[in-house]
Amino acid sequence: MTQLRRALPAAVLLTLLAGCSTSSTSPASTPIEPTHDDGASAVSTDHGKVQAFMLRGNVVLGHESNSIQPCGSTQQYWLNTPIADRKALAQVTRPGYEPMYGEFIGFLEPAPEEGFAAAYDGRFNVKQINLISSEMLSGCQRPPHATRAFGNEPGWVVELDGDKANLLRPGQQRQQQTITSKNIIAGKQHYQGQDFSLTLTKGQCNDTMSDSLFGWQAKLNWQGNNYQGCATLGATDITLSWSGRYQGTSLINDTPVLTTTVTLNPDHSATTRYDYPSGEPSLNETGFWQQGSDNTVQVVMTKHQGRRLISERVFTLEGNQITVKEETVNGQTFNLGGDGLSLKKQ
Known part of the structure; x- marks a missing residue:
């Protein structure tokens, strides 16, 4: 089983575990169900419908770098701005790739395989500019403002x-x-x-x-x-109630065989870690997350052990845990068994 996990993506291993039980490893707090913000709405992506959200951070605009580093984060997302706004953005952009402060409503997608954007942690597609300023350089040191x-x-x-x-x-x-x-x-x-x-x-x-x-x-x-x-509009990201650490252990004949930990960070980055009771090395995946509907969250992993791999899970909130029954890896969908994968918030 563990030898297969070294060679196959997460979905394949969980398919092999189909029908096995999953248990939580510690008490959990119940996630708060998100509510819709005035400026956010559902948008269609290549990975299904998601909820647009507010992202604040330090922005750099130029020919080879259009990026946003979320407040309090080391992540950097390529910033894909609407064509209709680019002339106005150029008029307020500082020369020499100097940072500015920005707030945008939009959604995340995996970075492309080629081009300037390929080196970033993901691509943030801007649906609407809330503000961008070369004067508010301390914007990230202030709490999110109201409308x-x-x-x-x-x-x-x-x-x-x-x-x-x-x-x-x-x-x-x-x-x-x-x-x-x-x-x-x-x-x-x-x-x-x-x-x-x-x-x-x-x-x-x-x-x-x-x-x-x-x-x-x-x-x-x-x-x-x-x-x-x-x-x-108010600059609070109202989807952040999803952020936190979720964990579950897969069992075979009441014996733990795999512990899965999914961490959803406030900057919308995400990690998945697979730990084995046998003591074999953990496996790690990195990517991003964003809210789907009121009770679902989309988790997209873009790298497996540092190598590009696009996998998507859409978890559903059920009581005090999130559950998913299938995973799509590089365009191929795998069933995760009758009970799927259930993780409790730690």
């Missing part, structure tokens, strides 16, 4: 905090109103209060006072006064 709109001449900022809208203007006291209704559709968000309304419309925006590009245009009416400016 906010802002403008100049005169200067103003509205920040949404739960069911409250807060207006700040230079030299004036903060004003607050309760949000009584909101309407969110693709490309547009509208918030209403007793004496204010705020409309955000998807579109490139520059506040004229900085080398920054924003992804939303804003119109505010506050107590009869009209303002126009830019906006950004």
